Amino acid sequence: MQFIRTRAVGRTTMLALALAVAAIAATTVTAAPVRKSDVGGEHIHARAGMSVKIKVRKDAMKGCNLFLTTKNFRWAPEHASGKHVRGEGHAHLFIDGKKVTRLYGPAYYLGELAEGSHTVTVSLNANNHASYVHGDNEVSATKTVVVPAATSTQMK
Numbered sequence: 001m002q003f004i005r006t007r008a009v010g011r012t013t014m015l016a017l018a019l020a021v022a023a024i025a026a027t028t029v030t031a032a033p034v035r036k037s038d039v040g041g042e043h044i045h046a047r048a049g050m051s052v053k054i055k056v057r058k059d060a061m062k063g064c065n066l067f068l069t070t071k072n073f074r075w076a077p078e079h080a081s082g083k084h085v086r087g088e089g090h091a092h093l094f095i096d097g098k099k100v101t102r103l104y105g106p107a108y109y110l111g112e113l114a115e116g117s118h119t120v121t122v123s124l125n126a127n128n129h130a131s132y133v134h135g136d137n138e139v140s141a142t143k144t145v146v147v148p149a150a151t152s153t154q155m156k
């Protein structure tokens with residue numbers, strides 16, 4: 001995510017600032033659930049009410065932070081790659097459809113994403129890495145993060 005550095009505050013700068021703030025604010029949750037047929041592999045029927053929600057917030061210094069809120073789910077990094085225990089597990093993080101890492105808890109430093117629009121998806125997974133599902137849908141959440149174009153004015 002780009003930071004705004006300006007040496008002269010004029011009308012153009014203020015407009016750019018307003019646009020940048022608007023762009024950051026324009027993050028939206030996409031409702032379309034991930035279908036297990038899109039994922040393939042193992043799946044495990046989740047207990048009723050298991051869910052995950054995503055928040056992406058600009059870090060005060062650099063990049064962004066990811067925060068997850070889960071329900072009816074217990075983070076169990078100590079059991080990762082072990083046998084399935086009902087309601088336990090970890091998460092998988094995907095950025096623009098590509099798996100980035102496992103998540104072992106509710107917060108993660110995403111770092112700086114390139115300028116443009118990105119999809120951030122988190123799925124809840126059992127200890128054995130199988131996706132938790134409700135019916136045909138993965139227990140997952142997706143957020144679109146828009147990183148505005150650089151608005152810095154360089155002195156020449």
Ligand SMILES: [Cu+2]
Nearest residue numbers: 102125128129
């Ligand atoms: Cu896994």
